[in-house]
Amino acid sequence: MLEIYFLVIGIIFLISEISVYKLVLSVNKKFQWLILEKDENPQISEHVLEKFLPHGYDAELGWVRKPNTEHFENSKGGKVKWTTNNSGARTNPKFEEMKSDISCYGDSFSFCRQVNDNETWEHYLSELLKTNVQNFGVGNYGLDQTYLRLKRQYSKNPTKIVMIGVVPDTISRIISIWKHYYEYGNTLGFKPRFKIHKNKLELLKNPIDTEAKFSQYNEYLDYIQENDFFYKAKFRKEKITFPYCITIFRNLRRNFGIIKWIKKIEERESKNKDTKEISWKPMDIIMKINLEWRIKLFKDKSTLELFRKILEEYVDFSKTKNFLPIFMFLPQKDDILFIKQNYNFYQEFITEISGINNLVFVDVTEGLLQEECLDELYSDNNEYGGHYSMVGNQKIANLIFQQLKIKNIF
Numbered sequence: 001m002l003e004i005y006f007l008v009i010g011i012i013f014l015i016s017e018i019s020v021y022k023l024v025l026s027v028n029k030k031f032q033w034l035i036l037e038k039d040e041n042p043q044i045s046e047h048v049l050e051k052f053l054p055h056g057y058d059a060e061l062g063w064v065r066k067p068n069t070e071h072f073e074n075s076k077g078g079k080v081k082w083t084t085n086n087s088g089a090r091t092n093p094k095f096e097e098m099k100s101d102i103s104c105y106g107d108s109f110s111f112c113r114q115v116n117d118n119e120t121w122e123h124y125l126s127e128l129l130k131t132n133v134q135n136f137g138v139g140n141y142g143l144d145q146t147y148l149r150l151k152r153q154y155s156k157n158p159t160k161i162v163m164i165g166v167v168p169d170t171i172s173r174i175i176s177i178w179k180h181y182y183e184y185g186n187t188l189g190f191k192p193r194f195k196i197h198k199n200k201l202e203l204l205k206n207p208i209d210t211e212a213k214f215s216q217y218n219e220y221l222d223y224i225q226e227n228d229f230f231y232k233a234k235f236r237k238e239k240i241t242f243p244y245c246i247t248i249f250r251n252l253r254r255n256f257g258i259i260k261w262i263k264k265i266e267e268r269e270s271k272n273k274d275t276k277e278i279s280w281k282p283m284d285i286i287m288k289i290n291l292e293w294r295i296k297l298f299k300d301k302s303t304l305e306l307f308r309k310i311l312e313e314y315v316d317f318s319k320t321k322n323f324l325p326i327f328m329f330l331p332q333k334d335d336i337l338f339i340k341q342n343y344n345f346y347q348e349f350i351t352e353i354s355g356i357n358n359l360v361f362v363d364v365t366e367g368l369l370q371e372e373c374l375d376e377l378y379s380d381n382n383e384y385g386g387h388y389s390m391v392g393n394q395k396i397a398n399l400i401f402q403q404l405k406i407k408n409i410f
Helices: 002-030 046-055 121-129 143-153 211-227 229-238 252-270 281-297 301-321 333-341 347-353 365-369 390-406
Strands: 070-075 078-083 102-106 133-135 161-166 193-197 200-204 324-329
Touching (some): 143 161, 200 301, 252 281
Parallel strands (some): 102 161
Antiparallel strands (some): 070 078
């Protein structure tokens, strides 16, 4: 009798395992953020590499905007186009031939995704200051890559003032060496990072520093996993593995939320119904989790120490090149919404770095908090990170301009 009981239990377990695995696999094919064992070292397709290597790959920085390129993308207002000039900076219409006193470095919020070349905050700031404000922002860069890009670029494009503008989420990017372990599916995002060794910054170079290494990246996986904070802290904990009907419950809210919305989207698609209202729901779950992570990291002493050390190196570099270093956070829409409803989770760090001699901090957060209608300032509902719209970039430029005037910088 006992043997029959265990046999029945075994059959039920096996059926459950197969059913859950098939369910998770079907969702994984539609939404890469629900991860399985196979996602620990996914295959990078030749087709994807053929597109990426000539247009974006950089051996030192991981990726970069190449000179004299153009790209079209969608925004809330329709299709937009961005271009880069001979230096690899974003084209600044009407100001390209003008003298440049300011150069800007950072991530996609400095590059200004989802707007045209004449709708970036650097362009509007150029109009206010009557100088060519150069834009060397690169999408998805961390502060570490931003600083390394500045060091490489500055001698070719020297300016009296340098501005670094990054999203608060840069705090997660500076402890990552493969974006895939934080942004699942971003398999091309190998990058350098810094660590602190004997109270000094130590650079860990991009592990995939030749094109050939992409097809051999598994050989460097131990090194990558050892030096990427999120591999153990996030990726492994969110990975659904055998026994699937048990591990799927480890992140109940996350996993079942994703499955629910993907299945609802599939159901609507099967009935030829519009999915616009719910298509963003799965990613909204991920964005909320990522927000929770950066709030947590702004309380983590070791991560904050690393952040501060990079800023101190930035200031030291400015002294050797004789330029004024400016730093600012460019908050995403969900950052502002959280701060409005709760508290400014990066204010303590702002107060701390205000003690770094010669570093100028420009604060745009307070100005954005005064705005009642945030939808006008952002290009989407965080679908691509909630970048600033044309109106948002005008606002950012004006906030920066006001602070530069108050600080007697320009």
